[in-house]
Amino acid sequence: xxxxxxxxxxxxxxxxxxxxxxxxxxxxxxxxxxxxxxxxxxxxxxxxxxxxxxxxxxxxxxxxxxxxxxxxxxxxxxxxxxxxxxxxxxxxxxxxxxxxxxxxxxxxxxxxxxxxxxxxxxxxxxxxxxxxxxxxxxxxxxxxxxxxxxxxxxxxxxxxxxxxxxxxxxxxxxxxxxxxxxxxxxxxxxxxxxxxxxxxxxxxxxxxxxxxxxxxxxxxxxxxxxxxxxxxxxxxxxxxxxxxxxxxxxxxxxxxxxxxxxxxxxxxxxxxxxxxxxxxxxxxxxxxxxxxxxxxxxxxxxxxxxxxxxxxxxxxxxxxxxxxxxxxxxxxxxxxxxxxxxxxxxxxxxxxxxxxxxxxxxxxxxxxxxxxxxxxxxxxxxxxxxxxxxxxxxxxxxxxxxxxxxxxxxxxxxxxxxxxxxxxxxxxxxxxxxxxxxxxxxxxxxxxxxxxxxxxxxxxxxxxxxxxxxxxxxxxxxxxxxxxxxxxxxxxxxxxxxxxxxxxxxxxxxxxxxxxxxxxxxxxxxx
Numbered sequence: 001x002x003x004x005x006x007x008x009x010x011x012x013x014x015x016x017x018x019x020x021x022x023x024x025x026x027x028x029x030x031x032x033x034x035x036x037x038x039x040x041x042x043x044x045x046x047x048x049x050x051x052x053x054x055x056x057x058x059x060x061x062x063x064x065x066x067x068x069x070x071x072x073x074x075x076x077x078x079x080x081x082x083x084x085x086x087x088x089x090x091x092x093x094x095x096x097x098x099x100x101x102x103x104x105x106x107x108x109x110x111x112x113x114x115x116x117x118x119x120x121x122x123x124x125x126x127x128x129x130x131x132x133x134x135x136x137x138x139x140x141x142x143x144x145x146x147x148x149x150x151x152x153x154x155x156x157x158x159x160x161x162x163x164x165x166x167x168x169x170x171x172x173x174x175x176x177x178x179x180x181x182x183x184x185x186x187x188x189x190x191x192x193x194x195x196x197x198x199x200x201x202x203x204x205x206x207x208x209x210x211x212x213x214x215x216x217x218x219x220x221x222x223x224x225x226x227x228x229x230x231x232x233x234x235x236x237x238x239x240x241x242x243x244x245x246x247x248x249x250x251x252x253x254x255x256x257x258x259x260x261x262x263x264x265x266x267x268x269x270x271x272x273x274x275x276x277x278x279x280x281x282x283x284x285x286x287x288x289x290x291x292x293x294x295x296x297x298x299x300x301x302x303x304x305x306x307x308x309x310x311x312x313x314x315x316x317x318x319x320x321x322x323x324x325x326x327x328x329x330x331x332x333x334x335x336x337x338x339x340x341x342x343x344x345x346x347x348x349x350x351x352x353x354x355x356x357x358x359x360x361x362x363x364x365x366x367x368x369x370x371x372x373x374x375x376x377x378x379x380x381x382x383x384x385x386x387x388x389x390x391x392x393x394x395x396x397x398x399x400x401x402x403x404x405x406x407x408x409x410x411x412x413x414x415x416x417x418x419x420x421x422x423x424x425x426x427x428x429x430x431x432x433x434x435x436x437x438x439x440x441x442x443x444x445x446x447x448x449x450x451x452x453x454x455x456x457x458x459x460x461x462x463x464x465x466x467x468x469x470x471x472x473x474x475x476x477x478x479x480x481x482x483x484x485x486x487x488x489x490x491x492x493x494x495x496x497x498x499x500x501x502x503x504x505x506x507x508x509x510x511x512x513x514x515x516x517x518x519x520x521x522x523x524x525x526x527x
Contacts, residue, residue, distance in 0.1 A: 351477070
């Protein structure tokens with residue numbers, strides 16, 4: 001194992017920027033053969049699936065069965081399941097919040113309404129006043145119903161006040177205006193929107209406490225974007241497998257093109273009823289995890305509307321914008337600014353716990369393990385007590401003293417294929433070109449309680465989720481916890497990105513543990 005960079009040399013010096021080369025696994029050759037076999041099997045099954053899909057498509061369209069069923073189901077959704085009046089009557093904890101048109105520029109300057117779900121503990125709960133409020137910024141293609149059970153369990157079990165909301169165009173919020181220019185929301189747009197919702201809820205709750213932000217997938221990226229523009233509002237950051245920038249960046253244009261193409265295709269097929277069938281089959285095993293606050297018709301129906309496909313297609317770009325903004329706020333500490341050796345050290349640090357658990361398929365009780373996925377970085381972890389990591393950590397922390405403005409934001413410092421032309425919109429580094437203040441993340445993370453849940457893989461996206469991206473994902477986990485005085489990483493070798501969020505018990509328990517850590521921090525500051 002090579003030694004770390006000299007402690008007097010910046011961690012990003014002494015070599016080129018990270019070339020995103022894989023960190024070699026000791027079982028690389030055997031694993032490569034296994035991947036080839038698995039890949040061949042997937043191609044065969046893909047062809048069979050394509051044939052079956054074509055047969056079903058012809059049957060439902062030629063006979064008219066699919067379109068007729070979809071028409072009837074859509075009408076029933078609009079009348080019963082997704083009607084705002086019906087929902088608000090059944091859920092007194094929910095309300096529509098009027099948002100001015102200048103908050104999210106994707107609204108075309110028009111005022112709009114977002115759906116908010118605010119759950120509060122019983123007035124008799126003595127512990128409730130001591131707990132920080134919790135907010136859930138939504139993930140890509142999700143809505144406030146997706147994690148409703150997490151929200152309910154946090155309130156019922158521990159007395160948390162929890163806020164969940166749908167962004168413009170998402171879920172139960174108002175759709176994009178029909179005459180808007182299809183400019184996706186930028187990171188600044190979704191950050192302003194989140195700030196508006198939080199500020200309103202603070203006035204309702206009459207609280208000035210800092211929040212715990214539980215961000216799943218894209219929600220974690222929205223949370224870090226929020227912190228770069230609205231500093232010191234968050235006391236605890238819970239990263240539920242937030243998407244690593246490098247995963248998106250390595251094949252940026254392909255990621256955007258494929259995502260938008262899939263959404264456009266599903267939108268065009270909506271009249272056939274096939275998307276509804278696909279969603280029902282895909283969500284069948286996860287519906288119990290979502291709890292009983294909402295009906296199956298509501299959970300499925302919200303994904304079968306035109307606005308779901310429009311918003312999801314646009315938010316692929318919003319996600320890229322959030323990632324850019326996060327890198328801008330990390331400055332020279334961003335993993336995309338690291339050289340190969342620094343990246344290796346960050347990616348190789350051991351998680352605090354490797355956990356076996358699964359609430360989605362049967363019930364596998366929680367246990368701590370040393371198991372690792374063969375797709376990860378090899379058999380050897382580093383610890384913070386290792387000499388080479390201690391020397392590196394000292395140097396790496398010094399980078400936090402550098403001003404992020406020293407980095408050229410016009411190039412987004414993210415190794416884009418053709419900088420400085422930004423491939424995802426008319427904004428630079430995640431914000432509009434007239435936005436000048438980006439608050440560094442390093443000093444904020446120092447005071448945050450940080451918990452990270454990271455999964456094995458991105459099921460269904462294995463071709464794009466390369467070893468390079470895995471290295472950056474692991475490195476970013478280390479970066480976020482390394483800069484925190486109270487940070488922990490939990491790794492789940494048997495779970496994919498798409499089923500990690502289903503671990504409700506785990507998420508609730510760790511959120512409560514975070515609140516205890518935040519209260520202990522506050523006590524230390526006061527004494």
